[in-house]
Amino acid sequence: MGYEVIAVSSNMDKEKLAKELGAHHYFVSSETANTQIQAMGGAKLIVCTAPSQSVVEKIEGALGAGGSIVIVAAIPELKINPIRMLSMNQSVCGRYSGDSRDSEDCLHFSKIQGVHPMIQKYKLDQVNECFENIGNARFRSVIVIRNDNE
Structure with missing residues (x-):
């Protein structure tokens, strides 16, 4: 800006x-x-x-x-x-x-500015590791749990 x-x-x-x-x-x-x-x-x-x-x-x-x-x-x-x-x-x-409205504004701003989330993916069998690491995320990333087919 x-x-x-x-x-x-x-x-x-x-x-x-x-x-x-x-x-x-x-x-x-x-x-x-x-x-x-x-x-x-x-x-x-x-x-x-x-x-x-x-x-x-x-x-x-x-x-x-x-x-x-x-x-x-x-x-x-x-x-x-x-x-x-x-x-x-x-x-x-x-x-x-x-x-x-704030969420919509944020998404719009992210789109026009090329802002992308940092995503860390875990397989379903890694769910325990995922939950152990949630405390380390500190709102810096989105944690996605997925099954092995994704």
Whole structure:
């Protein structure tokens, strides 16, 4: 969509995946990441998918002038610096997603942008292995159980 994408996570484990999925930069969430993002001009938009109060509170410092934070994860409480946000013309909003219109928009966007799911297939006799690995998927892939004839 014309933006330079920066992925931020808690460790370096996800860097390869983030870049394979199109991130231009990858930073570990810390004060250093905020400094690096601010050196690039600050973030125009931060989409926070981590259900962690401390993550959102830390990443607020990466937001640039006129920028917005969109929270799409359930966070029970959030402490932000309203003076900084007012002086920098920044905003925070929440976005509930998950209804049928969101799914339709997501599928349409995926089609026109060539976004494809990562699929890991298991044969029916590997069902136990599949269920053992579900915890490792971390919403990065779709797990399909199929019979031997497929």
